Amino acid sequence: MVLHIMSDKELSRLEVLRDLTSGRLTAFAAAELLGLERRQVQRLAKAYQAQGATALISKKRGRPSNRQMPEILKSQTLAIIRERYADFGPTLAAEKLREVHGIKIGRETLRLWMREAGLWADRQKRRGRVYQPRYRRECVGELIQVDGSEHWWFEDRGPQCTLLVFIDDATSRLMHLQFVQSESTFAYFNATQRYLEQHGKPVAFYTDKHAVFKVNKAAGLHGDGMTQFGRALKALTIEIICANSSQAKGRVERANKTLQDRLVKELRLAGISTMEAGNAFLPSFMVDYNKRFAKAPFNDKDLHRPMMPRDRLDEAFTWRAERTLSQSLTLQYDNILFMIEPSEFAQAAIGCRVEVVDFPDGRLEVRYKGRSMPYRTFDKLRRVTETAVLENKRLGGLLDLIRQSQECEPPGRRTSRGPRRRDQTNHMFSVG
Numbered sequence: 514m515v516l517h518i519m520s521d522k523e524l525s526r527l528e529v530l531r532d533l534t535s536g537r538l539t540a541f542a543a544a545e546l547l548g549l550e551r552r553q554v555q556r557l558a559k560a561y562q563a564q565g566a567t568a569l570i571s572k573k574r575g576r577p578s579n580r581q582m583p584e585i586l587k588s589q590t591l592a593i594i595r596e597r598y599a600d601f602g603p604t605l606a607a608e609k610l611r612e613v614h615g616i617k618i619g620r621e622t623l624r625l626w627m628r629e630a631g632l633w634a635d636r637q638k639r640r641g642r643v644y645q646p647r648y649r650r651e652c653v654g655e656l657i658q659v660d661g662s663e664h665w666w667f668e669d670r671g672p673q674c675t676l677l678v679f680i681d682d683a684t685s686r687l688m689h690l691q692f693v694q695s696e697s698t699f700a701y702f703n704a705t706q707r708y709l710e711q712h713g714k715p716v717a718f719y720t721d722k723h724a725v726f727k728v729n730k731a732a733g734l735h736g737d738g739m740t741q742f743g744r745a746l747k748a749l750t751i752e753i754i755c756a757n758s759s760q761a762k763g764r765v766e767r768a769n770k771t772l773q774d775r776l777v778k779e780l781r782l783a784g785i786s787t788m789e790a791g792n793a794f795l796p797s798f799m800v801d802y803n804k805r806f807a808k809a810p811f812n813d814k815d816l817h818r819p820m821m822p823r824d825r826l827d828e829a830f831t832w833r834a835e836r837t838l839s840q841s842l843t844l845q846y847d848n849i850l851f852m853i854e855p856s857e858f859a860q861a862a863i864g865c866r867v868e869v870v871d872f873p874d875g876r877l878e879v880r881y882k883g884r885s886m887p888y889r890t891f892d893k894l895r896r897v898t899e900t901a902v903l904e905n906k907r908l909g910g911l912l913d914l915i916r917q918s919q920e921c922e923p924p925g926r927r928t929s930r931g932p933r934r935r936d937q938t939n940h941m942f943s944v945g
Contacts, residue, residue, distance in 0.1 A: 523569045530561045530569070590616060590623070591630050603627055649683050653810050654715045654817035656682040656754075657708075658765035661696035661723070664773050670786035676772065677704045680765045682719065686807040687768070688712060690795040692788040693936050698725050698741050699873050700936035702830035705742075709749070709826060713817035717752035719762055727755045741932070745829045771806070832871035832932045838862045844869075844879070847931035850891040851879055859886055871932065875940040 529546050532538040533554070538546075544554045561569065593614060598606045603624035610616040610623070627633035650656045663675045675696050679689040689708040693700035705718075720726040725742050739747070746753050756762045779798055785791050820826075836844040842853040842860075846869045853859045862881040870878045878885045934940055 526557065526569050527561075527566055530558055533558055534562060586616075587626055590618060591626060591632070594627065594632060599632065603633060649685075649808070649811070651683060651810065651812040652814045652816045653681055653683050653686075654712070654815050656717055656719050657688060657715045658682055658719045658762050659701075660721065660762065660765045660769060661693075661700075662769040662773065663696070664777075666692065666777060666791065667780060667786045668777065670781075671788075674788055675700070676769075676776075677701065678765055678768060678772070679704070679708055680768050682764060683810040683812075684808050685764055685768070686803045687799045690772075690799060692791045692795075694788075695933065695936065696723060696725065697933040697936050698832065699932060699934065701725055701742055702745065702873050703936065705745075706826045706830050709820060709824075713819050714749060714751055714824070715818075716816050717754050718746065719754050719756060721762065722755050726753060741832050744833070745831075748829045749824055749826075775802070827872070830873060834869045834871070835866045836869060838865060838867050838881075840864070848892070852889045852891065853879065854887040854889070856886075858884065862886070871937075871940075873937055875938055877940075 526547060529538065529543050533540065533543045540551055540554055540558075543558075544551045547554060549557075557569070590610065593610065593616075594601070594606055598609060601609065604620045606627070607618055607620040607623045610618060624633060628635060658680050659678070661675045661677050663673065665673050666676060667674075675693050677689075677691045677693055677696070677700065678687070680686065681688050689704060689711070691700075691704045691707065693704065722729065724740070726740060727743075728740055743753050776798060780786075780791060780794065783794060785794055834846060836846060838844055838853065838859075840863055842855060842863065844851050844853075844867065851869075853862075858881070865881065867879055867881045867886070870880055872878075879888055880886065
């Protein structure tokens with residue numbers, strides 16, 4: 514009866530094992546005939562002598578195949594995975610199905626089911642986009658990669674802060690480092706001004722799509738699609754290029770990782786725990802870093818352009834906004850009411866667009882046709898200890914500011930359209 518249910522392959526093995534056990538074949542010859550290793554043949558012969566022909570029948574005979582499992586089991590299994598194991602891989606999901614739900618399914622079968630249901634992607638599809646290496650630019654100053662790296666630079670000895678990194682694409686040379694409180698427009702104003710004073714004007718800066726560099730809305734602050742930093746660079750004839758991915762500016766990204774390792778340890782050895790002391794330490798660190806890691810350029814020409822008398826950095830690196838001067842000679846900027854001192858020149862500006870120029874050092878000017886106009890201020894968000902005495906013609910503008918502050922802005926906050934001022938010093942816009 515056993516011979517009737519045996520396959521042709523199993524019958525062939527039975528004949529060879531009979532000859533082997535009777536001594537008509539050697540173990541080596543039997544292994545050659547069966548296409549197996551000698552140890553496998555000896556194991557089969559031992560089982561044949563103990564159990565007879567039954568030992569050669571596959572143990573899977575009569576058990577259901579995973580491929581023949583009913584569709585209802587497949588549906589139930591996928592439903593469980595969607596509900597509880599949607600982010601699991603096939604191997605781990607198969608383990609949890611067996612341990613928690615008592616469903617025994619091979620991981621490869623489960624992999625096939627998950628792939629068909631869109632719950633798993635094969636290795637080729639999971640592989641990320643391939644980024645081809647980009648050749649360096651030929652000359653120093655042709656392209657400067659810029660990035661900000663927020664990190665615990667002083668470990669537990671000081672606050673978390675951001676390191677602004679300027680690195681030359683042609684040489685991987687650190688051009689400027691500066692610790693700042695945050696990656697803000699005023700921080701980049703200050704750092705870029707120091708860079709230009711030291712090296713001159715490069716052809717272009719290469720950045721990410723941070724809001725400081727790229728307007729991520731339909732129109733910019735002035736409706737021209739340009740940020741304050743971009744406007745400043747345009748005035749200095751410096752291009753700004755925004756990378757489409759972090760891999761595109763890989764030199765500065767790799768430099769950030771190196772700095773997060775080496776610079777942190779150097780600051781620890783030097784016992785530095787403040788941004789001021791850190792900024793004083795950075796020049797000597799840059800010299801040593803560039804000796805170790807900087808490359809020679811393909812072309813020795815330096816494309817930095819010297820600063821010209823018309824390149825007024827203090828004027829270029831300012832936050833600028835336009836306002837319409839009211840009939841009462843008032844305007845609002847960042848929830849502060851500016852009251853222009855009456856004069857013939859100020860009277861001529863009524864109903865016209867005037868420019869608010871906000872400097873990184875805290876100075877602020879209201880200009881019309883390039884000429885500054887003196888003013889007084891009233892800040893609704895501050896606690897006023899003395900009663901403000903106003904002329905009747907200014908009262909309307911003051912009441913408008915108070916009403917808008919009560920309706921629109923939460924207590925203690927400026928407008929969301931104004932600049933971030935953590936890196937601006939001595940300004941009038943503190944709250945409290």
